[in-house]
Ligand SMILES: NC(=O)C1=CN([C@@H]2O[C@H](COP(=O)(O)OP(=O)(O)OC[C@H]3O[C@@H](n4cnc5c(N)ncnc54)[C@H](O)[C@@H]3O)[C@@H](O)[C@H]2O)[C@@H](O)CC1
């Protein structure tokens with residue numbers, strides 16, 4: 271099979287394009303306009319993952335970061351940070367009368383009633399595998415899709431897709447962020463032959479990356495062009511038609527929770543992307559007459575500079591930006607903490623990474 275188009279722009283050019291979708295900081299904006307993101311996850315076993323995700327979205331610059339979690343996790347997550355809004359809305363086997371016969375749409379309704387106030391969902395960090403919880407979250411995914419709300423799917427959220435791929439097949443407003451193991455599970459479920467980035471030890475790095483890109487492209491196509499960000503030594507991003515490989519240096523510590531900084535960052539970039547397409551501010555770009563769809567058209571938009579960007583281009587840029595912020599945060603945290611580095615150390619580096627890689631957009635009234 272002919273390999274898909276690969277974006278050839280330099281990192282510098284990609285960051286300058288990302289800066290276009292970052293809203294400037296202006297006195298006229300009110301609370302919420304720079305992002306309302308909700309992380310759906312958190313259960314008795316895992317309270318760190320949704321916290322790391324939501325706090326990354328807040329530290330990157332989102333105005334309002336929510337966590338929608340299972341009852342037993344809520345007080346714990348609230349205790350980590352007063353900045354997050356934590357809602358104990360996810361039911362589980364322990365909190366419903368008859369777990370074998372549930373009305374999933376009715377149980378999902380308290381979450382669904384919040385959707386009109388949210389820009390983006392991050393579904394999966396620390397969600398766990400409770401069957402009642404997962405059925406209810408599947409309802410939320412259906413509803414979010416029907417309203418064209420962008421979402422990120424990670425961790426246990428990916429398990430829902432492994433079992434019911436039709437929930438997202440062909441939906442262009444979502445990003446899946448599998449690690450190596452989650453990628454293999456998804457590929458198996460969709461009948462895609464896996465050739466993960468880890469490959470055989472004899473293969474050189476370029477061969478592994480090329481096989482990884484190919485597998486990512488195939489998985490994306492099997493899901494009808496959904497954007498996949500496959501995490502690993504290099505992050506591979508594909509929408510089936512074009513691919514970007516991110517090899518920005520990360521840290522050497524593989525502590526748990528770094529994927530959560532990624533999903534929260536993606537949440538904020540997707541919220542900013544929505545603000546860009548809603549023309550929240552005047553970007554002073556020329557309107558583009560056609561939406562870029564193919565890899566070559568996306569590449570042309572990235573290279574052109576002064577035209578408004580299409581949704582397929584900005585989705586790839588948001589994925590690239592989230593991946594870059596996470597890898598740079600990990601590099602900086604590792605430089606300071608070495609092998610004692612923890613997920614919380616990445617949290618502290620998110621803003622510095624943003625300033626170093628992307629920087630404040632033109633017109634921002636920021637005087638720091
Ligand atoms: N502090 C927390 O609360 C954390 C909670 N987490 C949550 O924990 C739950 C389970 O997540 P897991 O990632 O453990 O998923 P799984 O339970 O599916 O386990 C994946 C396994 O694969 C292994 N693995 C990961 N990357 C690998 C690689 N590149 N090569 C070979 N093996 C690899 C891991 O060591 C792990 O044992 C999720 O809900 C997740 O969000 C994690 O995000 C970590 C942090």
Ligand SMILES: Nc1ncnc2c1ncn2[C@@H]1O[C@H](COP(=O)(O)OP(=O)(O)OP(=O)(O)O)[C@@H](O)[C@H]1O
Nearest residue numbers: 449501502503505520526527528529530532596597
């Ligand atoms: N071998 C590697 N070299 C450099 N960076 C890596 C490597 N593996 C993963 N990363 C980076 O670490 C981040 C998290 O990826 P990872 O594979 O650890 O996800 P995860 O297992 O889902 O994490 P979590 O523990 O949060 O669930 C990603 O941004 C990825 O780019």
Ligand SMILES: [Mg+2]
Nearest residue numbers: 424425449529
């Ligand atoms: Mg993970």
